[in-house]
Amino acid sequence: MELADDVFFGPSCVFTNVIATTKVGEITLEEFMRGTQTTIDRLSASGRKVYYVSENPELKIHAKYCLERPYRDAHEQCGLQKSDVMARQEVYLSALGQLKNARLIESIDAFCPTDQCVLYDDDALLYADDDHLSVRGSGFLFENVIRPILIPGIDQDRK
Numbered sequence: 001m002e003l004a005d006d007v008f009f010g011p012s013c014v015f016t017n018v019i020a021t022t023k024v025g026e027i028t029l030e031e032f033m034r035g036t037q038t039t040i041d042r043l044s045a046s047g048r049k050v051y052y053v054s055e056n057p058e059l060k061i062h063a064k065y066c067l068e069r070p071y072r073d074a075h076e077q078c079g080l081q082k083s084d085v086m087a088r089q090e091v092y093l094s095a096l097g098q099l100k101n102a103r104l105i106e107s108i109d110a111f112c113p114t115d116q117c118v119l120y121d122d123d124a125l126l127y128a129d130d131d132h133l134s135v136r137g138s139g140f141l142f143e144n145v146i147r148p149i150l151i152p153g154i155d156q157d158r159k
Contacts, residue, residue, distance in 0.1 A: 055107070056108075057080055079117075
């Protein structure tokens with residue numbers, strides 16, 4: 001039985017990120033959340049702490065259009081406003097707030113520390129396509145969201 005889409009097992013904790021909008025494949029959000037809660041309950045019953053990492057902001061276009069190339073500037077729609085992200089994920093985030101036996105870790109503030117979201121880290125694009133993170137983006141998520149949870153008090157200037 002598959003418990004979740006992406007699960008990271010640590011020595012005494014589990015990080016999971018399962019994507020949800022109003023529809024996931026052929027199931028409703030309610031069915032998805034019921035399945036997610038069942039997964040969390042099973043993992044929690046194993047004696048591990050469960051952390052649920054929320055979905056990162058989604059781009060409006062494919063990430064390849066955010067890269068400048070000879071004879072092509074980066075697309076003007078590569079900018080992403082936090083208010084747009086919050087509106088897009090409103091139903092999803094509200095549903096996540098109902099989860100029990102898991103600590104919700106919201107990733108939006110790391111990607112959108114101001115009204116404008118961060119798409120690059122030291123000139124490297126954080127996205128592989130319109131909603132999946134690149135290797136650099138995954139590292140950004142780990143350093144800015146997950147590592148501070150794993151190692152409280154970590155010096156953020158290490159980056």
